[in-house]
Amino acid sequence: MVKVMATGAFDILHMGHIYFLKEAKKLGDKLVVVVACDSTIRKLKHEPVTSEKMRLQLIKELKIVDEAYLGQKDDIYKIVEDIKPDIIALGYDQIHDEKIILQNLKNRNIKSKIVRISKYKNIADLNGTRKIISRIISAYEFQKNIEKIESK
Amino acid sequence: MVKVMATGAFDILHMGHIYFLKEAKKLGDKLVVVVACDSTIRKLKHEPVTSEKMRLQLIKELKIVDEAYLGQKDDIYKIVEDIKPDIIALGYDQIHDEKIILQNLKNRNIKSKIVRISKYKNIADLNGTRKIISRIISAYEFQKNIEKIESK
Numbered sequence: 001m002v003k004v005m006a007t008g009a010f011d012i013l014h015m016g017h018i019y020f021l022k023e024a025k026k027l028g029d030k031l032v033v034v035v036a037c038d039s040t041i042r043k044l045k046h047e048p049v050t051s052e053k054m055r056l057q058l059i060k061e062l063k064i065v066d067e068a069y070l071g072q073k074d075d076i077y078k079i080v081e082d083i084k085p086d087i088i089a090l091g092y093d094q095i096h097d098e099k100i101i102l103q104n105l106k107n108r109n110i111k112s113k114i115v116r117i118s119k120y121k122n123i124a125d126l127n128g129t130r131k132i133i134s135r136i137i138s139a140y141e142f143q144k145n146i147e148k149i150e151s152k
Numbered sequence: 153m154v155k156v157m158a159t160g161a162f163d164i165l166h167m168g169h170i171y172f173l174k175e176a177k178k179l180g181d182k183l184v185v186v187v188a189c190d191s192t193i194r195k196l197k198h199e200p201v202t203s204e205k206m207r208l209q210l211i212k213e214l215k216i217v218d219e220a221y222l223g224q225k226d227d228i229y230k231i232v233e234d235i236k237p238d239i240i241a242l243g244y245d246q247i248h249d250e251k252i253i254l255q256n257l258k259n260r261n262i263k264s265k266i267v268r269i270s271k272y273k274n275i276a277d278l279n280g281t282r283k284i285i286s287r288i289i290s291a292y293e294f295q296k297n298i299e300k301i302e303s304k
Contacts, residue, residue, distance in 0.1 A: 012284070013165050015206055018213055049288055054167055061170055063215050132164070135201055136288050 002028030005085035005112070007071065008094070009036045010055050011048045012129045019120035021064045024089035027115055032083050033059050033068040040071055044095070049133070077104055080112065088112045092119040154180030157237035157264070159223065160246070161188045162207045163200045164281045171272035173216045176241035179267055184235050185211050185220040192223055196247070201285070229256055232264065240264045244271040 006024040010017055010033075025031040035056045041048045048055070052070055059068045072078045080088070090096060098114050105112055158176040162169055162185075177183040187208045193200045200207070204222055211220045224230045232240070242248060250266050257264055 013210060014202070015209060018210070047291060049284060049291075050166070057167060058165060058170070061214050061216065063213055132201060133288050136285050137292050139199065139201075140289050140292070 001030060002086045003030045003032060003084070004028040004087045004089055005032050005034060005080065005083050006089040006091075007034040007036060008091055009041050009048060009129070010059050011041070011050055012132050013058055014129065014132060015122065016120045016128055018062075018064070019122075020089070020091050020117050021062065023117045024087075024115075025064055027087050027089060030066045031064060032085065033065050034071045034079055034083070035059055035068060036071045037073055039073050040076065049129070077108060077110075080105065080110055081108055084110070085112050088114050090114060090116045092117060153182060154238045155182045155184060155236070156180040156239045156241055157184050157186060157232065157235050158241040158243075159186040159188060160243055161193050161200060161281070162211050163193070163202055164284050165210055166281065166284060167274065168272045168280050170214075170216070171274075172241070172243050172269050173214065175269045176239075176267075177216055179239050179241060182218045183216060184237065185217050186223045186231055186235070187211055187220060188223050189225055191225050192228065201281075229260060229262075232257065232262055233260055236262065237264050240266050242266060242268045244269060 004024050004027045006021055008017065008020065021031065021033065035052065036044075038048055038052045056068055056070050059065055069079060069083075088101070090098070098116070101114060156176050156179045158173055160169065160172065173183065173185065187204065188196075190200055190204045208220055208222050211217055221231060221235075240253070242250070250268070253266060
């Protein structure tokens, strides 16, 4: 049985996430998802919109996901030792340097292969959390402008 | 086999949706979800953030969902005739008048029971699409204010 591990923030679920998880699952038989905890997201990207608890719960509700866990705060490799994946799937936009990961895995005697998943290409969909946020903010600014014009 | 039908917009998935679908499923054996099309949402509520295609695709990815379809644009009862549910589950915030629904079902000779699902009570979660949108807008306004102060 080939165990695939995929990680991510999964903040506001969208089709880019689903594509990533489906491509990851294709690499093996069992998909274990590690959801980044809030403090890791803050370090790497920005403030998450939804909490780690909610992000983990939603990921567990997906058909494609066999198991899901929250990543650890201070040691992101600790959970890899626990899961022992045959393959680690990386998203196209995940900034991790594959060489550094491989070195870290080697130091801990973890023998996972790393596979980079391509970008989801259906541009008609809102395939990124930032795109969804941008759309919400655009609608909000549009509404504010309408109100400004109407109040004049 | 008891077939339960649940409908909704499901715009930006959250734990309120999951709770609603799980409570609906408990009423029977098979859960069929009808995702409101964009034009129905515009008529009833507001502009959806994510498209009907994406909302339907995401709903289909949930473990709890057995089947999912897009609602019809002009005749929201047409799909009920096709699905023939034993039970129709209504969300706590769905504004439909149960008496009017029952009358419409009777006119079409559909013998579904209607069950109103209670509100999801875990207030720690972002359990509504509007709450998630509010949070995004608050963060955006906060950021704009910081930039304003810093540029002075």
